[in-house]
Amino acid sequence: MDSAGAHGVSPGIQGRRRPLTKRILSSWQLYLLMFLPLFYLLIFKYVPMYGAQIAFRDFTAVKGIWGSEWVGFHHFERFFNSYKFWTILRNTISLSLYQLLAGFPFPIILALSLNYLTNIRFKKTVQMVTYFPHFISVVVVVGMIYQVLDPRIGIVAEIVKLFGGEPENYLGKASYFQSIYVWSGIWQHVGFDCIIYLAALSTVDPALHEAAVVDGASKLKRMWYIDIPGIWPIAVILLILNVGQMLEIGFEKVFLLQNPLNLQMSEVIDTYVYKVGLASQVVDFSYASAIGLFRNAINLVLLIAVNQTSKKLGQESLW
Numbered sequence: 001m002d003s004a005g006a007h008g009v010s011p012g013i014q015g016r017r018r019p020l021t022k023r024i025l026s027s028w029q030l031y032l033l034m035f036l037p038l039f040y041l042l043i044f045k046y047v048p049m050y051g052a053q054i055a056f057r058d059f060t061a062v063k064g065i066w067g068s069e070w071v072g073f074h075h076f077e078r079f080f081n082s083y084k085f086w087t088i089l090r091n092t093i094s095l096s097l098y099q100l101l102a103g104f105p106f107p108i109i110l111a112l113s114l115n116y117l118t119n120i121r122f123k124k125t126v127q128m129v130t131y132f133p134h135f136i137s138v139v140v141v142v143g144m145i146y147q148v149l150d151p152r153i154g155i156v157a158e159i160v161k162l163f164g165g166e167p168e169n170y171l172g173k174a175s176y177f178q179s180i181y182v183w184s185g186i187w188q189h190v191g192f193d194c195i196i197y198l199a200a201l202s203t204v205d206p207a208l209h210e211a212a213v214v215d216g217a218s219k220l221k222r223m224w225y226i227d228i229p230g231i232w233p234i235a236v237i238l239l240i241l242n243v244g245q246m247l248e249i250g251f252e253k254v255f256l257l258q259n260p261l262n263l264q265m266s267e268v269i270d271t272y273v274y275k276v277g278l279a280s281q282v283v284d285f286s287y288a289s290a291i292g293l294f295r296n297a298i299n300l301v302l303l304i305a306v307n308q309t310s311k312k313l314g315q316e317s318l319w
Helices: 011-016 020-026 028-056 074-081 085-103 105-115 120-135 138-148 155-162 174-193 195-201 206-214 219-243 252-257 269-279 285-312
Strands: none
Touching (some): 085 105, 085 174, 138 174, 138 252, 174 195, 195 219, 252 269
16 A cells, blocks of 8 residues: 555545645635734734743843843742732732623623614614723723712712712722722723624524514523523633633723722732832832733633633533
């Protein structure tokens, strides 16, 4: 038996296989489209990994990356032994969990509600009103939060006074910070986040709903037994991706809402990295890089763990 037969490929098929160059040229438009995102990933995602080694060096700009002294895990140990370590980690995890648990169901609920609206004009109005806040700048949103929660002229203060209460400095109380951050974020993004669920609901077979209506099923039962199973695979994928970003709260909004009075609950990894890496009197790029690398490593572990757990439970997975 010849080599082609030994490998399970007939000589006729092997002879008809075109060279790689001809195959690329015959579908060059597709390869061009694929090249653009690959080029983006290469330049902005993989090339910067070269600089991640400064987390293991005592980096100075004069010596450069390769000229700086190798110190191993020294900067990681500094962070783990820091008196702020547990506070920052607690704030980051608690805020992430709060945001995930409170924010994850609302886009699904909104999408299910919009899907059953029969008044097209009212449906489009609700969609516009809920989508619009997503496109407002974070700085503008924070400015709105300051105005609404102002203890002297804010609308919340006026409502509290109306019921005989005494307004408080809500942004100055550490115990209120996480709720203000999470619920303002839900208001801003719930409309935009529900778009993918509306798209998934459009793929549900209408015959299932027709059969359910004939059997006398209510709208709630149709949601529970038809719509939710239809969008469940999408929901699981989004949940896995959200858990994979558990320690990546973001910088802008947290930093803008921060003040000395709520710092006990508002200091997270992203704001701490900025302060030690750029805003401190003695800039320490290596220490800041080590903290950022630690955060990304934990996110990767969480992503893999949740993905494998979902796969073992027979649910959707990323790979």
